[in-house]
Amino acid sequence: MINLFLMTATETLRQSDSIFNETTISILALIVSVVILIKDLLTDKRVSRIAAESNFFKDIFHQYLIKTIPEGRQRIRHVGKKVDGTAALISTLNDMRQDSLFFKYNNKNFYNDLKDKLQNLEDKLVEVNEIDEDSYAKFKDEINNDLEKIYSTIFQMQAVSSQHGLIVKMKSFIKNRWKEMTIIILLVLVILEFIFFTL
Numbered sequence: 001m002i003n004l005f006l007m008t009a010t011e012t013l014r015q016s017d018s019i020f021n022e023t024t025i026s027i028l029a030l031i032v033s034v035v036i037l038i039k040d041l042l043t044d045k046r047v048s049r050i051a052a053e054s055n056f057f058k059d060i061f062h063q064y065l066i067k068t069i070p071e072g073r074q075r076i077r078h079v080g081k082k083v084d085g086t087a088a089l090i091s092t093l094n095d096m097r098q099d100s101l102f103f104k105y106n107n108k109n110f111y112n113d114l115k116d117k118l119q120n121l122e123d124k125l126v127e128v129n130e131i132d133e134d135s136y137a138k139f140k141d142e143i144n145n146d147l148e149k150i151y152s153t154i155f156q157m158q159a160v161s162s163q164h165g166l167i168v169k170m171k172s173f174i175k176n177r178w179k180e181m182t183i184i185i186l187l188v189l190v191i192l193e194f195i196f197f198t199l
Contacts, residue, residue, distance in 0.1 A: 057158045068092045078136040086125040093122040110157045121146040
């Protein structure tokens with residue numbers, strides 16, 4: 001009878017330990033799931049913000065860089081002792097500066113750098129007076145250099161934004177794989193617990 005009592009007591013303790021261990025593992029799995037869900041939401045929000053910023057670059061600058069600035073630049077001519085056809089490029093630079101105001105609140109350093117370069121070129125175009133052929137060649141080189149600096153500033157910022165977006169996407173991909181591995185590990189632990197505690 002004592003043997004029967006000891007066997008029953010041992011079995012009861014083993015079952016209560018098993019229930020305690022299963023409960024503990026279930027609670028841990030629930031906590032891990034909630035933490036993963038919160039991290040997913042935060043990462044998705046960052047990826048969405050970066051994608052939106054990339055779209056802003058495209059929406060704001062695409063037409064200027066591909067069409068409007070090159071067309072405005074082609075209109076500039078040396079006629080007699082004057083530079084003619086600057087009005088289109090001046091207007092484009094002014095419009096571009098106004099359209100990029102979004103970045104004044106989103107990325108102030110980029111905005112200030114771009115604004116200064118646009119304003120500098122616009123000022124050169126407005127202030128140009130009578131000019132001889134040799135001075136016009138130098139003036140034309142300055143305009144081309146200033147335009148290259150403007151393009152470079154925009155492309156560098158877009159590259160940084162895209163690179164940051166890629167890093168966030170890679171982290172998200174790794175994190176998602178980690179989540180799957182965590183679930184698999186938890187399932188293996190539950191199965192192992194089931195095997196060891198039922199034997």
